[in-house]
Amino acid sequence: MQKLQKNVYIKEQNMSVISxxxxxxxxxxxxxxxxFKGAALKLYNAGRITDINKFIEGIYEREKLFSTYMENGIxxxxxxxxxxxxxxxxxxxNSxxxxxxxxxxxxxxxILAIPAENPDNIHLRILANIAQALLNKDFVDVIKNTNNAEAIIDKFRVINSVSNN
Structure with a gap:
């Protein structure tokens, strides 16, 4: 039996952003x-980025503007x-x-990897959806404690379907 990959889509672009x-x-x-290198390698091997070093440099350039640390270890x-x-x-x-x-x-x-050509500022929607999820204690608990990636995706989908209705 083939495993079905779970995804979260941005509806307007039918784009899978979280799997x-x-x-x-x-x-x-x-x-x-x-x-950052681990994430970059994963993205590169999946064909989502074309250059590992440029991706890491891009993250550090963004960090120079101001820290992307939020709170609660996130x-x-x-x-x-x-x-x-x-x-x-x-x-x-991380453990x-x-x-x-x-x-x-x-x-x-x-970690968000966003193309430079970014129709309809999709990165702002992704950031808004993630910020919305992080305000939800249940989502934060799941992301901090589960060993099941699908549970994270399911909780993210539920939170964002409620907040987008």
């Missing part, structure tokens, strides 16, 4: 640099560059917190 393929739970990264690093072929969200839950900036620590990273 279980890009949810990495209980990783053992030792630094945020290593986590950060939302992102970049919008031409080397991204398809908007994708990578969710990493140990990683130093972010200004001594903040994060063990959950929701």
């Amino acid at each position: 279980d393929e890009f949810i990495l739970l209980n990783t053992k990264f030792t630094s945020r640099d290593e986590a 950060a939302i690093p992102h970049c919008k560059i031409k080397e991204v072929k398809e908007a994708t969200v990578v969710i990493i839950r 140990k917190p990683l130093v972010w900036q200004n001594e903040e620590i994060a063990n959950i990273m929701i």
